[in-house]
Amino acid sequence: MSVRPIRWHxxxxxxxxxxxxxxxxTEISYDSVAAVADAIRDMVVRGAPAIGIxxxxxxxxxxxxxxxxxxxxxxxxxxxxFRLLADARPTAINLFWAIERMRGCFDEIDGDPVEYLLAxxxxxxxxxxxxxxxxxxxxxxxxxxxxxxxxxCNAGALATGGYGTALGVIRSAVAEGKVEQVFADETRPxxxxxxxxxxxxxxxxxxxxxxxxxxxxxxxxQGKVQWIVVGSDRIAAxxxxxxxxxxxxxxxxxxxxxxxxxxxxxxxxxxxxxASGADIPIETRSADELLKCGDKTVAAAGASAWNPVFDxxxxxxxxxxxxxxxxxxxxxxxxxxxxxxxx
Amino acid sequence: MSVRPIRWHxxxxxxxxxxxxxxxxTEISYDSVAAVADAIRDMVVRGAPAIGIxxxxxxxxxxxxxxxxxxxxxxxxxxxxFRLLADARPTAINLFWAIERMRGCFDEIDGDPVEYLLAxxxxxxxxxxxxxxxxxxxxxxxxxxxxxxxxxCNAGALATGGYGTALGVIRSAVAEGKVEQVFADETRPxxxxxxxxxxxxxxxxxxxxxxxxxxxxxxxxQGKVQWIVVGSDRIAAxxxxxxxxxxxxxxxxxxxxxxxxxxxxxxxxxxxxxASGADIPIETRSADELLKCGDKTVAAAGASAWNPVFDxxxxxxxxxxxxxxxxxxxxxxxxxxxxxxxx
Numbered sequence: 048m049s050v051r052p053i054r055w056h057x058x059x060x061x062x063x064x065x066x067x068x069x070x071x072x073t074e075i076s077y078d079s080v081a082a083v084a085d086a087i088r089d090m091v092v093r094g095a096p097a098i099g100i101x102x103x104x105x106x107x108x109x110x111x112x113x114x115x116x117x118x119x120x121x122x123x124x125x126x127x128x129f130r131l132l133a134d135a136r137p138t139a140i141n142l143f144w145a146i147e148r149m150r151g152c153f154d155e156i157d158g159d160p161v162e163y164l165l166a167x168x169x170x171x172x173x174x175x176x177x178x179x180x181x182x183x184x185x186x187x188x189x190x191x192x193x194x195x196x197x198x199x200c201n202a203g204a205l206a207t208g209g210y211g212t213a214l215g216v217i218r219s220a221v222a223e224g225k226v227e228q229v230f231a232d233e234t235r236p237x238x239x240x241x242x243x244x245x246x247x248x249x250x251x252x253x254x255x256x257x258x259x260x261x262x263x264x265x266x267x268x269q270g271k272v273q274w275i276v277v278g279s280d281r282i283a284a285x286x287x288x289x290x291x292x293x294x295x296x297x298x299x300x301x302x303x304x305x306x307x308x309x310x311x312x313x314x315x316x317x318x319x320x321x322a323s324g325a326d327i328p329i330e331t332r333s334a335d336e337l338l339k340c341g342d343k344t345v346a347a348a349g350a351s352a353w354n355p356v357f358d359x360x361x362x363x364x365x366x367x368x369x370x371x372x373x374x375x376x377x378x379x380x381x382x383x384x385x386x387x388x389x390x
Numbered sequence: 391m392s393v394r395p396i397r398w399h400x401x402x403x404x405x406x407x408x409x410x411x412x413x414x415x416t417e418i419s420y421d422s423v424a425a426v427a428d429a430i431r432d433m434v435v436r437g438a439p440a441i442g443i444x445x446x447x448x449x450x451x452x453x454x455x456x457x458x459x460x461x462x463x464x465x466x467x468x469x470x471x472f473r474l475l476a477d478a479r480p481t482a483i484n485l486f487w488a489i490e491r492m493r494g495c496f497d498e499i500d501g502d503p504v505e506y507l508l509a510x511x512x513x514x515x516x517x518x519x520x521x522x523x524x525x526x527x528x529x530x531x532x533x534x535x536x537x538x539x540x541x542x543c544n545a546g547a548l549a550t551g552g553y554g555t556a557l558g559v560i561r562s563a564v565a566e567g568k569v570e571q572v573f574a575d576e577t578r579p580x581x582x583x584x585x586x587x588x589x590x591x592x593x594x595x596x597x598x599x600x601x602x603x604x605x606x607x608x609x610x611x612q613g614k615v616q617w618i619v620v621g622s623d624r625i626a627a628x629x630x631x632x633x634x635x636x637x638x639x640x641x642x643x644x645x646x647x648x649x650x651x652x653x654x655x656x657x658x659x660x661x662x663x664x665a666s667g668a669d670i671p672i673e674t675r676s677a678d679e680l681l682k683c684g685d686k687t688v689a690a691a692g693a694s695a696w697n698p699v700f701d702x703x704x705x706x707x708x709x710x711x712x713x714x715x716x717x718x719x720x721x722x723x724x725x726x727x728x729x730x731x732x733x
Contacts, residue, residue: 199604235603242690249691249692257680257694258680258697259603259680260603262701268701292602293602293603295608296606296643299642337602340684343683345585345683346412346581347585350598350599350600351597352600354601354602355608
C-alpha cells in the first residue's frame with residue numbers, strides 16, 4: 048500500500064507533515080477547523096485531491112464544534128468555517144468541491160451530525176483512492192512498452208487519498224513492466240519532486256532520476272523520455288489545465304519534441320463552471336519560498352522574486368486527460384462534457 | 391566599475407570565491423598550476439570568459455615554476471601543466487583558446503618568460519573587458535525601449551574579466567533607459583542566478599526579480615518579457631550555442647511565444663573548428679549538486695539525478711549572436727565566418 052497522507056484516527060484528523068519530508072516522517076493531529084485551514088495554507092498537506100479530502104474532514108471537525116456549542120442549530124455560523132477552509136488556497140477546485148459535497152448532506156441529518164458527516168468524508172477519501180486506481184489503469188493503457196516518463200511536482204499518494212494521479216499512472220505502468228525509466232523534475236521552489244515524489248516512489252521500490260527543471264527540454268531533445276505525466280489542481284470546461292508552475296513549460300516543450308503529454312486527475316478536479324483556464328485564479332506565494340532553499344536564504348540580499356505557484360496549460364497542448372470516468376484525447380469542451388456525463 | 395572576479399596582485403592570482411557568494415566575499419590566492427586547475431574544476435571561478443582568463447594566468451604560474459626549476463628549458467614539461475588546466479572543464483572553449491594563445495607567445499620569449507607571459511595574460515583580461523563593453527553597446531542597440539529582459543545563469547562581470555556578456559548588454563540597455571524590468575532564472579542546481587546575477591546587478595543598483603526556471607514560459611505567456619539574453623560557453627561554426635542547462639528550454643519557449651533570443655559572447659567563445667553543436671562536449675557534473683541545495687541534502691535518500699550542466703541551442707532558435715566584432719542575426723555558418731573575418 049502506498050503512503051497515506053491523511054487519516055482519521057481516535058476522533059481527530061492526522062496529517063503527515065509534508066513540509067518535513069523526507070527528513071522527518073511526522074503526523075500532526077487536528078481538532079479545530081482553524082488549524083485545518085492553516086495546515087492547508089502552510090502546506091502541511093498539499094495536492095489538490097488531498098486538500099479536498101482534508102477539507103471534508105475539516106467540515107466534520109467544524110460541525111462537531113458547532114454541535115457541541117449549539118445542538119439545536121449547529122449549522123448556524125458554519126458558513127464562517129467553510130470560508131476559513133475555502134480561503135486557505137485559491138487554485139485547487141477540490142477544496143471547494145469537497146466543501147460543497149459535505150454541505151449537500153446537511154438536509155439529511157437529524158441530531159448529532161458527526162457520524163453522518165464522518166461517513167461522507169471517509170467516502171470521499173475512499174472514492175479518491177478508487178479513482179486513482181482506475182486512472183492508473185486507464186493512463187497506463189496509453190503508455191507503450193519501453194517508455195520513459197517525466198513527471199513534475201508530486202501528484203502521488205501524498206497529493207491524494209493514496210496511490211496518486213500521475214504517480215498512480217506511473218505505478219500502474221511500472222507494474223505492467225512498460226517503464227524504462229522514471230524522471231522527476233525537482234520542482235522548485237518547494238522541491239516536491241526531490242522531496243516527495245522521489246521519496247514515495249522509492250518507498251515502493253521504483254527508481255527515480257531527478258533533474259533540474261532546466262534540463263527537461265534537453266532530456267526530451269536527447270530522446271530520453273516519451274511521456275510527460277502530470278496531475279492537476281483544476282481543469283476548466285474546455286480542457287485547459289491548471290497545475291504546478293513549470294507544467295506549461297513542459298507542455299510547450301513536449302509539443303516541440305513530439306513527446307506525449309498526459310494529465311491524470313479525478314473528476315473532482317474538473318470545474319465545469321469555469322469556461323477556460325483564463326478564469327482560474329492562480330495563487331502567488333511569498334517570494335521567500337524562492338529566495339530561500341528550505342530555511343536557508345540562498346539569493347542575494349535585496350533581490351525580489353516572482354513566485355506564481357501554478358500555471359495554465361491550454362487544452363491544445365494536452366494529448367490526453369485521464370479521469371476515473373475515462374480518457375479524453377485532444378480535449379475540448381464537448382469531449383469534456385461527454386466524459387463528465389459518463390456515470 | 392563592476393565586480394572583478396580575477397586579478398593579479400603581489401605576484402599571485404587572486405580569485406573571488408564564487409562558491410561562497412553572496413554570503414561571503416572572499417578572495418583566494420593561487421601560486422600553483424594544480425591549484426588553479428582545481429579552482430576551475432571546483433567552480434571557485436566559473437563562466438567561460440573568466441575561465442579563459444584564469445587559465446591564461448595559470449600558464450604564467452606554470453611557466454614561473456618551470457623556469458625556477460629549469461631556466462634553460464623551462465618549456466619542457468609545460469604541456470603537462472596545459473593538460474591539467476585543459477582537463478578541468480570540458481565545455482567552455484575559452485579555456486583551450488587562452489592556453490593556445492599563451493602557447494603562441496613562447497617563440498618570442500628569451501630568458502625569463504614571466505614578464506612577457508604576464509603581459510599577455512593581462513592583455514587577454516583587458517581585451518575581454520573591452521569586448522564586453524562593445525557587446526554591451528551592440529546588444530543594447532537591438533533592444534527596444536520599454537523592454538523587459540530575462541537572463542539565465544550568470545553571464546556577468548563574475549563570468550568574465552568584468553562587466554559581462556549578457557549582463558553587459560543588460561547594463562548598457564539599462565544605462566540607455568530602455569529596460570522596464572530584469573528577470574533572472576534562479577538557475578538550479580548551482581543557483582548562479584539567485585546567488586551571482588542578483589548580487590552583481592544589485593551591486594550596480596539594478597533591481598532584479600528572480601523566478602524559478604519552471605516559471606519562465608509562464609512569464610513569456612503573460613507578456614512580461616520581450617527578450618531573453620544569455621551568454622555562451624561555446625558557439626559552433628554554424629551558430630549552435632552551448633550554454634548553461636536550461637538555455638535550450640528558454641529558446642524553445644521564446645520561439646513559441648514570439649519572444650526574442652540573444653546570445654552575447656566574445657569571439658574567444660566561438661569555436662570554428664566545431665561544425666555544429668552536436669560536436670560540443672557537454673559536461674555532466676555530480677548528482678550531488680542536484681540532490682543537495684548548498685550543503686544540505688534536500689532529495690529523498692536513494693534518489694539518483696541526471697545533471698548535465700550545459701545544453702545546446704540550435705542556431706535556428708537564436709535571433710542574434712552578438713560578439714565584439716558585430717551582430718549576427720539568424721546565424722548560420724556563412725554569416726558566422728563573415729563575422730569572424732571582420733577584424
